[in-house]
Amino acid sequence: xxSFPTAPEKQALERGTQIAPRFDANGLIAAVVxxxxxxxxxxxxxxxxxxxxxxxxxxxxxxxxxxxxxxxKKGETSGQLQVVExxxxxCDQDAVWIKxxxxxxxxxxxxxxxxxxxxxxxxxxxxEDGAIPSGAAQDD
Numbered sequence: 001x002x003s004f005p006t007a008p009e010k011q012a013l014e015r016g017t018q019i020a021p022r023f024d025a026n027g028l029i030a031a032v033v034x035x036x037x038x039x040x041x042x043x044x045x046x047x048x049x050x051x052x053x054x055x056x057x058x059x060x061x062x063x064x065x066x067x068x069x070x071x072x073k074k075g076e077t078s079g080q081l082q083v084v085e086x087x088x089x090x091c092d093q094d095a096v097w098i099k100x101x102x103x104x105x106x107x108x109x110x111x112x113x114x115x116x117x118x119x120x121x122x123x124x125x126x127x128e129d130g131a132i133p134s135g136a137a138q139d140d
Contacts, residue, residue, distance in 0.1 A: 003053050007093070014091050021052060022094040028064060029096055033108065036085040036099040042108035043116040045074075047096060059084050061100055079104030 007013035007020035023029050028046045035042055045063040047055070051071055054062040061074045061082035075081035082100035089096055102108055109116040119126040 003049055013093055019056075019089065020093055021049075021089060021096070022092065023049065024094070026066075028066070029094060031061075031063065031096040031098055033061065033082065033098045033100055036101050040115055041117055042100070042102070042114070052096065055084060055087065055098070061098060074108075075102075075104060078107075078110075080107050082108070 005020050021029050027048050031045045031047050033042045046066055048064040051062040051064045061084055063072055065072055081103040084098055085101055086099040107114050118128055120129045
C-alpha cells in the first residue's frame with residue numbers, strides 16, 4: 001500500500017484538497033516537467049509513489065526509471081538537479097506537472113540537450129531543430 005490516500009469519491013478527487021494520485025496499473029504516474037522561467041517542456045518522466053513522495057518532501061525532482069526499474073534523483077550524477085518550484089496534479093490526479101529550476105548546466109536531457117524534445121518530425125523523419133546542447137551527455 002502506498003503512502004498516499006485514495007480519494008473517497010469523484011468530488012474529493014477533482015475538487016478536494018488532499019493529494020490522492022491515481023497511479024496506473026504499473027504503479028506509475030506521468031510527470032510533465034517544464035522550466036519555471038521559460039515554460040519550455042524539458043521532459044516527460046514517470047513517478048511511482050516513492051518518487052512523488054520524495055519530490056514533495058525534499059523539493060528535488062525524483063523519478064522512476066522504467067528501463068532500470070529503479071528510483072532516481074534527477075541530476076544526482078550530472079549536476080542537473082531539478083529544484084521544484086511548483087508541482088500540480090491534473091483534475092483527476094493521474095498526471096503531474098512540475099515546474100523546475102534546473103541546476104548545473106541547465107540541461108534536462110540525458111543526451112545532452114536542455115530539453116528532451118530537441119527534434120521535430122518532418123517528412124516522416126526526426127530533425128534536430130537547432131537546439132543547443134546543454135553539455136555532455138549524461139546517464140540521468
